[in-house]
Amino acid sequence: MPPYWPVLRDRVFARVLPGLALSALGxxxxxxxxxxxxxxxxPHHQRGLWVGLAVAAYTLPGAVGAIVLGPLLRGRGGxxxxxxxxxxxxxxxGxxxxxxxxxxxTIGRYAALLAGSALLSAWGSAGRYTLIAQxxxxxxxxPANALLTLITEAATVAGPVLAGLLIAxxxxPAVLAVDAATFAVLAVCFAAVRARAPLVRRDQRSAGLATIRRNRELLGLTVLSCWFFLLFGPIPVAVPVFASSAQDVGLLYTSFGVGAVIGAIATGHLPRLPLWPVTIGSxxxxxxxxxxxxxxLPxxxxxxxxxxxxxxxAPYPSTSVALFQRAVPAERLPPVLAARGAVLVVSTPLGTLMGAPLVQAAGAATTLVACGIATAVLGAVALVVRVRAPMLRASCN
Structure with missing residues (x-):
């Protein structure tokens, strides 16, 4: 608890954490x-395809919002x-x-509503981490990043179990009604502290993607995250098909959440973690x-x-964002994190869309194995690049 206590004592976080926790549960x-x-x-013969489209619709429009709405939102506080x-x-x-x-x-209207709900998702994520830096x-x-991860992952322990019971x-649809209500509470919580958080100065707005391109480390981290989330994308498609019931889906997600909660707690207690090695090792x-x-297996x-x-x-969300927070001044973070979020918002749904025909053709089990092997290879390549980069710079000098 000690590393989290200074975060919890902050007046702004004390006001918004209940809303964040409730929304995460939803x-x-x-x-x-x-x-x-x-x-x-x-339709029965298109289930894999529509699951992929629904999951993608809940995230992909965030990339559009990050780009199209940038001129309107870059000057907003976290x-x-x-x-x-x-x-x-x-x-x-709702x-x-x-x-x-x-x-x-209908399935079409359902996908459209999910898409509408996700339009500002990249900016919402950027706002959370910008508020930390502000x-x-x-x-x-x-520790603050880890606390957000802890809240999110703790919700994956209780949330799927509650969802299974509520679905039964x-x-x-009742589950989405509850989620909508929790987001309404979150909106009220953040509206109450909006004026107290430092706002971005208009003369210091910058193009997020341009900032990332100019910084070699941030560009490499964005590429790594892009591929990591791309390879993660097929998993939400494979799990419902891999499971035998809604309760089984809940148990699988809860197991993941238990491990992620433990990992998030450990991350917060190790504030001096070497960020790059932990990020790639994750x-x-x-x-x-x-x-x-x-x-x-059984x-x-x-x-x-x-x-x-x-x-x-669990360490990846906290350490990867901490690398951005360390490299970019707080007043310039919103567009940079929104640009990062736009890339990742595209990556996961794109992986999901790729996963839908993959699950349909090869099966859920084969998809999970392929994603696991490809992700491990991705990390190994990132490790080699990270180790060789200083050597190449030294040889050039």
Whole structure:
């Protein structure tokens, strides 16, 4: 607890953390419901395709929003960006159960509403981490990042279990109704502190992608993250097909969440972690630990493999963002993190779209094995590049 205490004592974070935790729980529940609802409404012979489209629709439009809405949002403070994203999600996600109650929900309308809810997702994510850089000193960035990861991953422990129970009782649309309500609470929480957070000065706005291109380390990190999330993309498609029921999907996601929670706690307690080695090591370990999931092992072994994969995954969000926070001044972070988010928002849905026909053709188990091996290879390549880069610079000099 000691590394988190200074973060929790900050007045801004004390106001928004309850909303972040509640919203994370709602999203943890939706991780099950989004794919499962697509399975229910899609034609039977196209289930894999529509699950992929639904998962992609919940993230991909964020890249469009990051680019198209950039001129309007670059001057906003971190809290304002989160509040706008949360309000939009509350409206569009709330429309899904409403249409379901009216018996007017179709798979096409469902995908369209998911897409609308995700339009500001890159800016909302940028806002969270920008707020950290705006209100906390540099030595608290990694613990604060880890705290956000901890909240998110803890929700994947309880959220899928609650989702399984709620789906069995009231159906999948009820889960999205709960998620919409939690986003409404989050919007109110951030609206209450918006004026207290330092805003970006208009004379210091910068193009995010240009900043990343000019910094070799940030460019390399963005490329690594792009491929990492691309290879992760097929997993949300494979898991619902790999599982035998909504409750089984919940158990698989919960196992991953348990490992990720432990990893996030450990990350926050190690504020002096070497950021680059841990970031690359997380990619390699995640790939190696994901591979056994598709080898036909007993279900308990699948759950253990996912728990260990979650443990390996947990440091990556915190350390990769900390590298950006360390390299870019706080007043310039929103467009830079939004640009990073736009790249990643494209990567995961693109991987998901690629995963849909892959799952359809090769099966869920084969897809999981292929993603695990490819991710481990990606990490190994990043390690070689990272080790050789200083040698090449020295030889040039």
């Amino acid at each position: 999203d943890g529940m939706s991780a099950v419901a989004i794919g499962w609802l697509a399975v229910q409404y899609a 809290a304002h960006l989160v509040g706008l994203d949360a309000a939009l999600r509350a409206v569009f996600l 429309a899904v159960p409403l249409l379901a109650c009216l018996d007017a929900l 209100v906390l000193p540099a030595d608290l960035h990694l 009782w009231l159906g999948a 990619v390699i370990a995640f790939g190696l630990l994901l591979t056994p999931l598709g080898l036909g 279900r308990w072994a699948d759950l253990l493999a996912l728990a260990l994969a979650g443990l390996a995954w």
